[in-house]
Amino acid sequence: xxxxxQSSSASASLGSSVKLTCTxxxxxxxxxxxxxxxxxxxxxxxxxxxxxxxxxNKGSGVPDRFAGSSSGADRYLTISxxxxxxxxxxxxxxxxSNTPSYVFGTGTKVSVL
Amino acid sequence: xxxxxESGGGLVxxxxxxxxxxxxxxxxxxxxxxxxxxxxxxxxxxxxxxxxNKANSYTTEYAASVKGRFTISRDDSKNSLxxxxxxxxxxxxxxxxxxxxxxxxxxxxxxxxxxVSS
Numbered sequence: 001x002x003x004x005x006q007s008s009s010a011s012a013s014l015g016s017s018v019k020l021t022c023t024x025x026x027x028x029x030x031x032x033x034x035x036x037x038x039x040x041x042x043x044x045x046x047x048x049x050x051x052x053x054x055x056x057n058k059g060s061g062v063p064d065r066f067a068g069s070s071s072g073a074d075r076y077l078t079i080s081x082x083x084x085x086x087x088x089x090x091x092x093x094x095x096x097s098n099t100p101s102y103v104f105g106t107g108t109k110v111s112v113l
Numbered sequence: 114x115x116x117x118x119e120s121g122g123g124l125v126x127x128x129x130x131x132x133x134x135x136x137x138x139x140x141x142x143x144x145x146x147x148x149x150x151x152x153x154x155x156x157x158x159x160x161x162x163x164x165x166n167k168a169n170s171y172t173t174e175y176a177a178s179v180k181g182r183f184t185i186s187r188d189d190s191k192n193s194l195x196x197x198x199x200x201x202x203x204x205x206x207x208x209x210x211x212x213x214x215x216x217x218x219x220x221x222x223x224x225x226x227x228x229v230s231s
Contacts, residue, residue: 034217036158043210044150044158046219059219091158093217100174102148102160102218 001096002028004105011111012082020077020108022092029073031094035066038107039088047090050075079110087112115139115220117211122225129201129229135194135211135222143167143189146214149196151207152224159207161185163214164194179205201229 003025012018024031035047046059048068056068065083069076079086092105121133135147146169149161162175164185173185184197194211206229213220 032216034219036218036221043221043223045221046217049217049219093158095217101176102163104150104158104160107157 001099001101002031002094002103004033004092004094004103006090006092006105006108008106009109009111011113013113014082014084016082017078017080018082018110020079020090020110022075022077022105024073024075024094026073028094028096033075034093035068035075035077036091036093037088038091039085044091047077050077082112084112086110115213117213117220117222119209119211119222119225122209122227124228124230125201126231127201127203127229130197130199131201131227133196133198133209133211133225133227135196137192137194137211137213140213142187142192147185147187147194148212148214148218149183149185149194150210150212150218150221151205151227152210153204153207156207161196161209198227201227203229205229 005023030052034049036044038044048056048058050056050068054070065080067078089107091107116138118136125131148163162185165172182200186195208224208226210224211222212218
């Protein structure tokens with residue numbers, strides 16, 4: 001089963017940028033992932049689907065400040081011009097074709113300084 | 114606009130049963146796969162299971178942690194998704210989310226809290 005590794009926390013100043021990483025385990029480096037945002041006390045929100053090529057498709061209403069990219073087994077979410085409402089947990093999700101099932105990363109908590 | 118509204122959560126004793134519902138609107142429900150995902154208090158997201166659509170025989174898959182105890186079903190005539198939970202354990206305590214899956218999850222409900230406690 002694929003494992004998605006995320007750092008537990010990240011922080012950056014208001015108006016700056018932050019780049020989050022989701023790393024796919026060995027044997028799954030070509031997997032498509034999704035990024036989801038969960039603001040405090042709210043349900044998750046879909047941000048984008050991200051391919052190994054770096055191509056991504058964002059959900060409806062997701063600001064242009066959110067962008068995806070890829071390198072090998074790493075999938076990135078870059079948030080530019082960081083706003084206070086971006087303070088949230090960010091989870092990545094992928095698919096295990098063998099089981100079949102879906103897995104989530106443990107999430108990265110983003111703090112806006 | 115896609116809307117997913119869960120209901121049916123509450124307090125249940127260990128070993129008990131509960132049935133969650135999810136009312137869907139704003140899209141052609143019968144065309145799509147639907148998932149349940151849960152989140153224990155202060156923890157991350159855990160995939161529970163999914164149901165495929167009629168074209169794919171409504172087949173279901175489950176996480177190992179709930180297989181044999183939980184059953185996902187749907188009623189396309191009512192645009193509704195269900196999660197029947199039996200033999201509940203304290204570790205099943207969580208907010209349960211209904212989700213619309215295209216290839217990945219693209220829409221989430223607001224969640225319903227299930228507390229398993231004596």
